Amino acid sequence: MLDHTTSEITPRKALRVNPAKTCQPIGAMYAALGINRCLPHSHGSQGCCSYHRSHLTRHYKEPVMASTSSFTEGASVFGGSPNLRQSLKTIFQTYDPDVVAVHTTCLSETIGDDIPTIVKKASEDGIVPRGKWVIHASTPSYAGSHVTGFSNMVKGMVDYFTNKGEKKVKGQINILPGYVEPPDMRKLKSMVAEMGLTPVVFPDTSDVLDTPKTGHYEMYPPGGTKVEKLLTTGASEYTMAMGHFSSKDPAAHLELKGGVPFTLSDTPIGVQATDRFYQGIMEATGAEIPKAQLDDRGRLVDMMTDYQHYLYGKKVALWGDPDQVISLAEFMSDMGMQPVCIITGTPGKIFEKRLKAILEGKALMPVIAQKQDLFYLHQVIKKQPVDLLVGNTYGKYIARAEDTPFVRFGFPILDRAGHSYFPSVGYKGGIHLLTSIVNTLLDRQDRDAPDERFELVL
Ligand code: SF4
Secondary structure, three states, X not given: OOOOOOOXXXXXXXXXXXXXXXXXXXXXXXXXXXXXXXXXXXXXXXXXXXXXXXXXXXXXXXXXXXXEXXXXXXXXXXXXHHHHXXXXXXXHHHOOOOEEEEEEOHHHHHHOOOHHHHHHHHHHOOOOOOOOEEEEEOOOOOOOOHHHHHHHHHHHHHHHHOOOOOOOOOOEEEEEOOOOOXXXXXXXXXXXXXXXXXXXXXXXXXXXXXXXXXXXXXXXXXXXXXXXXXXXXXXOOEEEEEOHHHHHHHHHHHHHHXXXXXXXXXXXXXXXXXXXXXXXXXXXXXXXXXXXXXXXXXXXXXXXXXXXXXXXXXXXXXXXOXXXXXXXXXXXXXXXXXXXXXXXXXXXXXXXXXXXHXXXXXXXXOEEEOOOEHHHHHHHHHHOOOOEEEEOXXXXXXXXXXXXXXXXXXXXXXXXXXXXXXXXXXXXXXXXXXXXXXXXXXXXXXXXXXXXXXXXXX
């Protein structure tokens, strides 16, 4: 356990302890599952693929299908081309997907396998059947994080599916949701459709990783963005890209390739980020925000006011995926809370820049760090204790050591339920998030109250 973590912070360059991130292919695999009838393929050894699948399965509590090139010593020395060719042959003959989305691993990246050339040759040799697709993304895990891998795979989708010079379809817009949960993707789709627009959301893991139980196994669940839709992304009038880390590169590539202008917005978690999401779409398309959404916004603001006295001044430490954490920090500061330490394991200077811009002038500036780990966060809060921890499951050891209330949020959540069913985006998502935060703090207040202050009405 972590009872012996010290508060003295020693600079570390070569060691990460409990990093606030995981490896690129996990994000690439998650993104690929957001294409309808797509089989993610891990070009590397079996161990990587097993780990990535099981990590996603543990978070979503759903079977995650993916294939592997199954490298052994031979492939590691001579290259993985024969393995990938044989894999594609078996995959199309046995599992019949519409798309195979190949991502690399540390090993195949180090060898330097040239995936586009291998796939091109496989197509020329008739290994890839007509009408089927093999797309790819380069995802070396010694750089970036699972968020980078997600972004790279979405960029790969643009690379293979977006066409140039398409005739624009009135009212059709691309939605790049970024690395969010399946219910978030479903919610974003309905938020845009309610505005009278036609959204092409990609990737879209709703109805893939949150499917209802029917008693029948389906290798390819009904959800995911259909290839026909992906092929029209160049015909959209506009792209709303959410998250600097997970959506900026794909959106810029889409603009370059398909001539579709884009707005880059923060992940719409909380009031202000959701306002900016609607504002961006309204300005670009002239569509109006629906009254039902304005009502939800009013309810969220009402709730923030009602519970303000439980939240004001509460110190909080946050960690996780940068796009989500940036919006979450803004939301918490809007509720009067005081972020003390905000970290992400994903590298990128924009993390600090964006948070500083958002939090400037609101309160004391917190410790903000990219490429960091939970050991560091623990040391920071040893010096400056907090009232609440918000982040993924890996924080439970710190919560236990410091006896601090803990709201699980982000990826992965391996020990609680609900994250893959309730959206966090939009005004309704804000209500859900606020409920978890307030209730966690009130549970602690009840637990710690002496008999004479143990109240029925809080
Ligand atoms: S870090 Fe590299 S070697 Fe390890 S599981 Fe990820 S891809 Fe495989």
